[in-house]
Amino acid sequence: MDDKNEIKNKIIDYVSSLLPEHIKIPCKNYLMAYPSISEIRLRSGAPISFTARQKNLVTGIKCRHEDIAYCVDRMTEGNYMRAEEMMRKGYITLSSACRAGVAGDAFVRDGKISVLRKINYINIRIPSELTVPNIALLEYLEKNEYHTGVLVISPPGCGKTTVLRSLAYQLSVAPISKRVAVVDTNCELMLPWNNGESLCDFLTGYPKSEGISIALRYLNPELIICDELGGQEETETIASLQHTGVPLIASAHASDFADLRRKKSIALLLEKRVFGAVMRLYRSGENIRSEIRTLSDIMGDGNMQSKAL
Numbered sequence: 001m002d003d004k005n006e007i008k009n010k011i012i013d014y015v016s017s018l019l020p021e022h023i024k025i026p027c028k029n030y031l032m033a034y035p036s037i038s039e040i041r042l043r044s045g046a047p048i049s050f051t052a053r054q055k056n057l058v059t060g061i062k063c064r065h066e067d068i069a070y071c072v073d074r075m076t077e078g079n080y081m082r083a084e085e086m087m088r089k090g091y092i093t094l095s096s097a098c099r100a101g102v103a104g105d106a107f108v109r110d111g112k113i114s115v116l117r118k119i120n121y122i123n124i125r126i127p128s129e130l131t132v133p134n135i136a137l138l139e140y141l142e143k144n145e146y147h148t149g150v151l152v153i154s155p156p157g158c159g160k161t162t163v164l165r166s167l168a169y170q171l172s173v174a175p176i177s178k179r180v181a182v183v184d185t186n187c188e189l190m191l192p193w194n195n196g197e198s199l200c201d202f203l204t205g206y207p208k209s210e211g212i213s214i215a216l217r218y219l220n221p222e223l224i225i226c227d228e229l230g231g232q233e234e235t236e237t238i239a240s241l242q243h244t245g246v247p248l249i250a251s252a253h254a255s256d257f258a259d260l261r262r263k264k265s266i267a268l269l270l271e272k273r274v275f276g277a278v279m280r281l282y283r284s285g286e287n288i289r290s291e292i293r294t295l296s297d298i299m300g301d302g303n304m305q306s307k308a309l
Helices: 003-017 021-033 065-075 084-088 135-143 160-172 208-219 232-244 257-262 264-271
Strands: 037-043 047-052 055-062 091-093 099-109 112-125 150-154 180-184 200-204 223-226 248-253 277-284 287-294 305-308
Touching (some): 003 021, 021 037, 021 055, 037 065, 065 112, 135 160, 150 160, 150 257, 160 180, 160 200, 160 223, 160 248, 200 208, 208 223, 208 232, 232 264, 257 264, 257 277
Parallel strands (some): 150 248, 150 277, 180 200, 180 223, 223 248
Antiparallel strands (some): 047 055, 099 112, 277 287, 287 305
């Protein structure tokens, strides 16, 4: 068995271990039969379904509320209180670069979710391996001697996190072998296939601005990678830290370049020249494609490169 299949099987074994006995084997069979499955959806009182290449596969396996409770207990390792803050934000961090989205009945106090009284829905997200995230992107980084930042944008579900995770690996092993600090706020960027040769330092669970600051001061990275930029305060802090000259590779939700420019917080980072280029991921049929534009391209001039991932 090659390393890629071995890693995929380990992830399947781990995800299956989170499920109750009576649904573990049929769900594992689905995962083995459909390698492209990226999500398992458990809904109390409804059939279990899978997402593969943006298509929904509904099974005849009914999920009971006690199955949801069992999964939550396994995902939190029996310590519900430890994971309570994450669950208020809508997720539970898992091993092997997996993450579960959770939702249900919330108790709200002063306009904020105080506690989830009952969890009725779980969406387990399974990581994909993309060893070479995008040849054009790697060529762009090499051409600029790895001294420029890149922002990866797409709508949800087009592979931003997968690209960043794979890029962290590619940049931190031979022949490139750069020191990469990965600020992994939501615990999704860890490398499940890391063979020990990577020069990545992972700051797991750190808020992005704090993680970037700590990495710059104490870890001496040559590149910094983080996922899902968003809030105004967060991006203002990140912009203020970029005087160090260490390139930032990050992602953000945006459907296209015009949508990106409408987002005030991200527009600030573009104005501050934090990124030298933007890569957009989008779907073309069942394929994920990409296009890369430099900052000057986005402002109106230049050529666009478009390649399939």
